Amino acid sequence: MKSKRFRRFYAAALLSSSSVFAGLLAGADALDERLKSHRTGDALSCSSCHAETRVVTGGTAGLGDRRADPFFVSAVIDQVSEASILALADPADADANGISGRAAWVWSLRDRRPAVGRFGWKATVGTLEDQIANALATDMGLANALLDYADATCFPDEPGCLIARRSAGSSNLLPRLSHAVRMSKPSDSPPNGSIYRAGLALLAQVGCNACHQPVLADPVGQPLVLFSDLLLHDLGPDLSEAQRVGSAGLSEWRTAPLLGLSQRSAFLHDGRAETITDAVTAHGGEATESKNLFLALSDADSLELIEFLLSL
Ligand code: HEC
Numbered sequence: 623m624k625s626k627r628f629r630r631f632y633a634a635a636l637l638s639s640s641s642v643f644a645g646l647l648a649g650a651d652a653l654d655e656r657l658k659s660h661r662t663g664d665a666l667s668c669s670s671c672h673a674e675t676r677v678v679t680g681g682t683a684g685l686g687d688r689r690a691d692p693f694f695v696s697a698v699i700d701q702v703s704e705a706s707i708l709a710l711a712d713p714a715d716a717d718a719n720g721i722s723g724r725a726a727w728v729w730s731l732r733d734r735r736p737a738v739g740r741f742g743w744k745a746t747v748g749t750l751e752d753q754i755a756n757a758l759a760t761d762m763g764l765a766n767a768l769l770d771y772a773d774a775t776c777f778p779d780e781p782g783c784l785i786a787r788r789s790a791g792s793s794n795l796l797p798r799l800s801h802a803v804r805m806s807k808p809s810d811s812p813p814n815g816s817i818y819r820a821g822l823a824l825l826a827q828v829g830c831n832a833c834h835q836p837v838l839a840d841p842v843g844q845p846l847v848l849f850s851d852l853l854l855h856d857l858g859p860d861l862s863e864a865q866r867v868g869s870a871g872l873s874e875w876r877t878a879p880l881l882g883l884s885q886r887s888a889f890l891h892d893g894r895a896e897t898i899t900d901a902v903t904a905h906g907g908e909a910t911e912s913k914n915l916f917l918a919l920s921d922a923d924s925l926e927l928i929e930f931l932l933s934l
């Protein structure tokens with residue numbers, strides 16, 4: 623673990639544009655680097671929101687509150703093949719099990735083609751670069767190679783905004799941050815052994831894994847443990863929101879990956895649930911039957927399943 627002083631030293635090197643040190647920042651430290659917004663003057667790092675379970679409020683934009691996930695979860699989502707997501711889609715519920723996941727098609731700025739949405743609580747973003755371009759532009763007020771956000775939204779009293787727009791294509795921020803997210807690893811090694819096997823069996827028994835699919839695959843068929851199908855599901859009225867986001871309905875959400883639950887102190891898209899049981903109790907719609915099976919588990923089984931989930 624690097625000390626804070628060490629990290630500051632590198633950040634200072636970057637600010638003076640020393641290319642010698644800039645290369646070293648390609649690692650995880652790039653995500654801790656505070657970037658000064660040309661628009662608001664704030665200096666946020668990506669980790670400011672992502673390192674803890676921080677909830678960003680929708681505020682004046684009228685958008686709903688959203689919680690940010692740790693980066694190692696995004697690193698796994700990035701590797702999933704589109705085919706393995708589409709293979710699980712069942713939009714018309716052809717197998718009549720009450721669960722009808724559907725893919726959210728979006729436009730990818732990076733690939734200039736339609737892509738299956740995989741990032742964001744409403745699966746509105748198809749690639750890691752698109753997501754980071756959005757984060758830079760909208761969360762941090764920094765235009766970048768993919769998203770000249772400032773363009774449409776500069777106000778006359780924001781001279782910095784115009785500077786941000788002019789410098790848009792020249793920055794290497796996007797590849798550097800994308801690389802850093804891809805290199806992110808969980809701090810603990812993945813759990814294994816008997817708690818894991820028993821927990822997996824209980825997850826299947828109560829039907830959570832119809833959505834929280836334990837394993838997806840990368841483009842060459844290597845398994846990726848995520849506990850999500852990355853599809854949109856209707857979770858009913860308790861999780862309905864007033865404003866539509868992307869192609870998802872008001873109560874439709876991308877199955878939240880359960881990978882990384884051990885690192886979260888609040889659950890669900892807006893962080894409203896303090897415990898796993900609270901999170902499951904809020905499930906409705908397509909997840910109603912599974913929720914009822916969960917709530918009917920014996921105390922011992924329920925504890926075992928929760929212990930397993932909190933080890934992920
Ligand atoms: C102001 C807080 C904030 C900052 C700063 C921020 N993010 Fe985020 N990020 C969020 C929130 C909230 C979400 C969930 C957004 C949603 O689904 O609507 C998110 C989503 C993401 C996701 C997708 C996660 C997933 O599971 O789908 C990635 C990847 C990401 N951010 C990367 C970054 C990077 C890289 C940076 C730095 C350039 C960054 N973010 C800066 C708050 C922030």
Ligand code: HEC
Nearest residue numbers: 830833855861875876877878889890891901908909912916
């Ligand atoms: C029909 C699909 C579906 C089923 C079945 C389902 N879930 Fe979920 N789950 C979701 C979706 C979608 C979300 C995201 C909802 C939100 O944040 O508003 C979610 C969120 C969660 C979360 C919060 C994760 C986080 O990072 O905040 C937990 C914990 C969870 N589910 C556990 C379970 C358990 C345990 C079961 C089985 C009893 C289960 N789920 C069954 C779709 C499902």
